[in-house]
Amino acid sequence: MPILRGEMRINEPMRKHISWRTGGYAERYYIPADLDDLANFLLKSPSEPMYAIGLGSNLLIRDGGLRGTVIALHGRLKDLRLIEQNQAGGLIYAGAGVACAKVARFAARHHLAGAEFLAGIPGTIGGALAMNAGCFGSETWGIVARVQVINRSGQMFIRRPGEYAIGYRSVKLQRTLTSTAETEWFAGGYLQLPGGDQTESQQRIKQLLARRVGSQPLNQPNAGSVFRNPPGDYAARLIEVCGLKGRCMGDAMVSPIHANFIVNTGNASATDIEALMMLVQDKVRKETGIELIQEVRIVGDVRGYA
Ligand SMILES: Cc1cc2nc3c(=O)[nH]c(=O)nc-3n(C[C@H](O)[C@H](O)[C@H](O)COP(=O)(O)OP(=O)(O)OC[C@H]3O[C@@H](n4cnc5c(N)ncnc54)[C@H](O)[C@@H]3O)c2cc1C
Missing domain, CATH: 3.30.43.10 (Uridine Diphospho-n-acetylenolpyruvylglucosamine Reductase, domain 2)
Known part of the structure; x- marks a missing residue:
């Protein structure tokens, strides 16, 4: 061994x-x-x-x-390679631990278009694959040709997009896993991109990032959008019309800049944040009849394991 x-x-x-x-x-x-x-x-x-x-x-x-x-995985599964390139475009391999923004810049540098949106996602390629992260009209799985996965026994293999049920901020293997021994994670993604122009892609990245600076509370700790947008509407709009902007629970606050962001204004506990999420869900349900579904993943124990 x-x-x-x-x-x-x-x-x-x-x-x-x-x-x-x-x-x-x-x-x-x-x-x-x-x-x-x-x-x-x-x-x-x-x-x-x-x-x-x-x-x-x-x-x-x-x-x-x-x-x-x-x-x-961040910074460890860090392979980032151009696998092939021709007149029509190219194929990139990005390890699960590579930051999305790095992939956006790498694609632009190699005259490949369509990965610019990744610059606005402050996560890794593994996280983006798990969440089907997206913004400004593009989603991660829209550019995935295939993925490399690693299972609980350390075996690696390739899966195709058709093996997953892919939706808005949701990705599930079509086949039901019958035991935890079958659990698997993304080790990397092969991204198929059409040919583009380096300067245009770099400009687009700049514009996307500038739009975020004005519309998101980037100077306070947060986890992006807390709830998924319900079909045909925006979670932020619903939270705002319910008068919840600025509502606090301990040091957790519904951001006055973007109502679907909860910010940590100092020493918010995870309990404060989760309680504020529940308060928001309750109020939106009572006032609009819409059930907000959480986008952020919540794991762990309420009480200590020690
Ligand atoms: C300021 C800000 C702005 C944001 N804007 C957006 C946005 O525009 N669009 C958007 O979609 N999201 C956005 N997000 C949310 C977040 O960046 C994305 O969901 C991102 O894809 C998460 O990646 P991560 O590496 O941080 O994943 P983590 O937060 O570390 O993990 C998220 C989930 O993915 C799982 N996971 C992580 N890596 C793997 C892997 N290799 N294999 C299997 N599962 C894995 C984890 O177990 C966990 O369940 C934003 C967040 C912030 C803070």
């Missing part, structure tokens, strides 16, 4: 790794050296509960923390 080359941390404060800058501890936190090391780690710990994270930009870990091991 090969020696593990990654770094294991015990009782890791997850607030360091979550864009909301709050939440509990991970019992164990493994930073693999690379993809092969991750495969060996998974093989060596068959019964350990595992949870993969990227940049933690869509995640709340409850204050009681997370049992088992968090596998930290």
Whole structure:
């Protein structure tokens, strides 16, 4: 059995790794050296509960923390390559740990269009694949040719988009997994992009980022949109008409700049944020009859595991 080359941390404060800058501890936190090391780690710990994270930009870990091991992929599964390029366009491989913004810039540099929207998503390619992240009319799975996955036993294989049920901020394997032993994660994505112009793509990236600066509370810790937009409407509009902008629970606040963002104004706990989310859902349900569905992922225990 090969020696593990990654770094294991015990009782890791997850607030360091979550864009909301709050939440509990991970019992164990493994930073693999690379993809092969991750495969060996998974093989060596068959019964350990595992949870993969990227940049933690869509995640709340409850204050009681997370049992088992968090596998930290950002900056580790970091392969970023141009696989092929011709008159029509090109194919890029991006490891799950590569930041989306880096992929947007890489594609532009190689005269490939259609990945500019990734510049506005402050997560990794793995997180973008898991969430079908998107903005300004484009979605991650709109450019995916195939994905590389790694399963609980460390085996790697390729899957096609047709094997998933892909929806708005939702991606599920069509086949039902029958046991946790079948759990799998994205190790990387192959992105098919049409040919483009480097300067035009770079301009578009600049414009997309400028639009965000004016419309999002980027100077306070947050996790982007908390709720999915209901069909034909916007969660932010519904929250705003219910008079919830600026509503607080502890140091968690519905952003006065963008009503679908909850910001941490100081020392908000994960409990504060979750309670504020529930308050927003209740009020919107009572006043509009619409059930807001959370977009952010919430995991972990309310009470400590120690
Ligand atoms: C300021 C701000 C703006 C945002 N704007 C947008 C936006 O415009 N559009 C949008 O869609 N999102 C947006 N988001 C949310 C977030 O950036 C995206 O959902 C992003 O794709 C999450 O990536 P991540 O690496 O941070 O994932 P994490 O938050 O680390 O994880 C999110 C989920 O994905 C799972 N996951 C992570 N990596 C993998 C993997 N390799 N394999 C399987 N599952 C995995 C995790 O287990 C978790 O369930 C925004 C967030 C912020 C803070």
